[in-house]
C-alpha cells in the first residue's frame with residue numbers, strides 16, 4: 001500500500017553527505033575498514049542533536065515533574081514539547097501520545113487494561129508475520145478465556161493472507177493486532193484496509209509501527225487506527241517506546257495505576273517516573289527528521305509537513321538501495337530471499353531484506369560480514385511465528401540486512417562483494 005502523503009517519492013532527493021555528517025558513530029572503523037551499519041531494524045544510530053538534547057536536559061533541567069522550582073518547570077516544558085513533536089509524528093493530538101519504556105512493555109501494559117473489558121469467548125486476531133511483542137501480550141489473554149486466532153501468510157512472498165484475515169474476522173473479534181511492516185522480511189501491510197475491515201465488525205485495531213517508523217511517515221488520522229506504537233530507538237532516537245491512543249480509549253480504558261497519579265490523559269497511562277533525559281532525546285530525533293525534510297523540500301512550512309517531506313526523500317533513497325541489493329543478491333549462487341522481490345511491488349516492502357545462502361548457518365554469514373565491518377543480524381529477530389512457519393527456525397533462522405536512510409550505495413556494493421566471497425568459499 002502507498003503511504004498517505006508519499007506519492008511524490010520519485011521526485012524527492014536526499015542529501016546523503018549532510019545526513020551522514022549528523023551521525024558521528026558512522027565513522028566507526030573495524031579492522032581498518034569503515035563500519036557499515038546494516039543493523040538498523042535492531043536499532044538505528046543517533047544524530048548529534050539527540051546526544052546534545054540528552055546531555056543538555058541533564059545539565060539544565062534535571063528534576064522530577066510538577067515541582068515549584070525552575071528545573072522541574074523546565075522538565076514539564078520539555079515533556080510537553082516532546083509530546084507535541086510526537087503528535088506531529090503520529091498526526092494526532094498532544095494528549096494522545098503516551099511514553100513508555102519500550103514497545104514490548106507498553107503493549108503488555110495495554111493488553112492487561114484492554115483485558116478488563118473482555119469476556120470469555122471474545123476473540124483477538126493476531127498474525128504470523130508479527131514480531132512476538134505484538135503476539136505474546138495478546139496471546140497471554142487466553143488465560144482469561146479469550147480466543148486467539150492467527151492470520152497466516154502467503155509463503156511465496158511473505159505477505160499477509162488477507163483472505164484468511166477476512167475469514168477469521170467475525171462479530172466476536174474484539175481486537176486485531178497487526179504490524180505496519182515486518183521487521184523480518186520487510187513486508188508493508190495494508191493497515192488502513194485492515195483497520196476498515198476490523199472496524200466493520202466492531203473490533204479495535206492495535207498497530208505495531210516499530211519497524212515501519214524509520215521507513216515511512218505515519219498518519220493515525222488517515223489510518224483511523226485505535227492504537228499505534230513505535231520505538232524511537234528505531235528512528236534515530238533513544239531507547240524508549242511511544243504510543244498513540246485514540247482519546248476515547250485512553251479516557252475509557254482503566255490503566256493499572258497508583259492512586260495519587262492523576263486521571264488526566266495521557267498521565268494516567270505513564271506510571272512512575274519516566275526517563276526524562278531520553279524523552280528529551282525523542283524530541284530531538286523528531287526535530288532531526290524534520291530538519292532532513294526541510295533540506296529535502298525547501299517548502300515545508302510546518303513540522304508535520306517537514307516530517308512527511310523527510311520520509312518522501314527517505315523512501316526514494318531506500319528504494320534505490322533495496323532495488324540494487326535485491327538485484328545483486330539474486331545472482332549469487334545458493335541465495336534464497338524471503339519476501340517480495342518483484343520491483344513492480346516495491347511499494348509493498350521496505351528496505352529490509354532476509355535471506356539464506358544454501359545450508360550455511362546465518363550466524364556464520366553474519367560473523368563473516370562482521371569481521372569485514374558489515375553489521376547485519378541473524379536468527380529470528382523475535383519474529384518467531386514467521387521463522388517457524390518458513391521452516392527455518394531450527395536452521396538458525398535468517399540473515400537480515402536492514403537499510404535505512406543513512407546507508408549508501410557503496411555500502412550495498414561492499415555487502416554484495418562480501419556475500420559473493422562468502423558464497424564462493
Ligand SMILES: Cc1ncc(COP(=O)(O)O)c(C=O)c1O
Nearest residue numbers: 102103104131133183210211231
Ligand atoms: C516490529 C517490532 N515490533 C516490536 C519490537 C519490540 O520493540 P521494543 O524493543 O521497543 O520493545 C521490535 C523490536 O525489534 C520490532 O522490530
